[in-house]
Amino acid sequence: MxxxxxxxxxxxxxxxxxxxxxxxxxxxxxxxxxxxxxxxxxxxxxxxxxxxxxxxxxxxxxxxxxxxxxxxxxxxxxxxxxxxIGKDSHTTKGMIVIGTVQGDVHEIGKHVVCAFLRGAGYSVFDLGRDVPPDDFLEAAKEKKAYIVAASALMTTTLIGQKKIVRCLKEEELNVQTLFGGACCTRKWVESIGGDAYCSCGSEVVECVDKMLRARKGD
Ligand code: B12
Known part of the structure; x- marks a missing residue:
């Protein structure tokens, strides 16, 4: 062939x-x-x-x-x-903290998202899988992240995304949230007060570029 x-x-x-x-x-x-x-x-x-x-x-x-x-x-x-993927980009467009929510070990989709974001010039700090909400918060503070992103693949673990939003709001951190994963929907993300949703890895870079443009007010 x-x-x-x-x-x-x-x-x-x-x-x-x-x-x-x-x-x-x-x-x-x-x-x-x-x-x-x-x-x-x-x-x-x-x-x-x-x-x-x-x-x-x-x-x-x-x-x-x-x-x-x-x-x-x-x-x-x-x-x-x-x-x-974007191995020669020295400057970074901003820091994104990402992980798979607590109780969930699915990581492949998150890895795809990480690869695309890194390729587009973002710094990505990957917390791994089965990550408690507080760890997202701590990492966001420590890394001075612009965006906290979380993946959830199961209906039983989606709630982890809601907990992340709550945690970040309690501390009044100036970070935006981005969510995805097979059972996550735009409607769900709106209902929990999240900032953005992407259904697949190829949409992620455009979506994050847009979020940061809005943040910078241009
Ligand atoms: C691979 C897989 C596994 C692997 C995971 C290996 C690994 N290292 O990740 C293993 C075998 C370990 C596994 C285990 C289990 N699994 Co499983 N698994 C899957 C499967 C078949 C594929 C997931 C996958 O990798 N897809 C490929 C990637 C590329 O796609 P993706 O994850 O959707 O990611 C894309 C988008 O969603 C998006 N995205 C993903 N994350 C994020 C994050 C952000 C921030 C953004 C913006 C976008 C984004 O971008 C990605 C790239 O395009 C799914 C079926 C399915 N339909 O999803 C079931 C599935 C998710 N598993 C399921 C279940 C139930 C389990 C188990 C409990 C075992 C079981 N009894 O079946 C355990 C879970 C253990 C646990 N506590 O987490 C169920 C969940 C059901 C539900 N609705 O709750 C599913 C849907 C299968 C099913 N129909 O039953 N699983």
């Missing part, structure tokens, strides 16, 4: 779907040599593989161990592209 852009994106998708580490590396190398951007490789290649995994998991065709294996393949692929 010819190594066209479309074929290589399909190959990246298949590598995640079949949790084939060798194929992850082969396809990632091909993507780099074809000049496919890291954004495309992550969103249109690897990420589409996770979409397929989610569907098959929902339909009961595969189970958690396979989901985990696919997640590892996705992370392995992302690690190949990360050094190529």
């Amino acid at each position: 010819m190594d066209t852009k479309e074929n290589v994106l399909q190959m990246l998708k298949r590598a995640v779907e079949t949790w084939d580490m060798e194929l992850v590396h082969e396809a990632s190398a091909k993507a780099l040599s074809l000049g496919i951007t890291p954004y495309e490789a992550i969103e249109k290649g690897l990420g589409q593989g996770m979409v397929n995994i989610s569907e098959r998991f929902n339909e009961g065709e595969i189970f958690l161990p396979q989901v985990l294996a696919a997640s590892k393949a996705m992370e392995e692929g992302m690690a190949v592209f990360e050094p190529y």
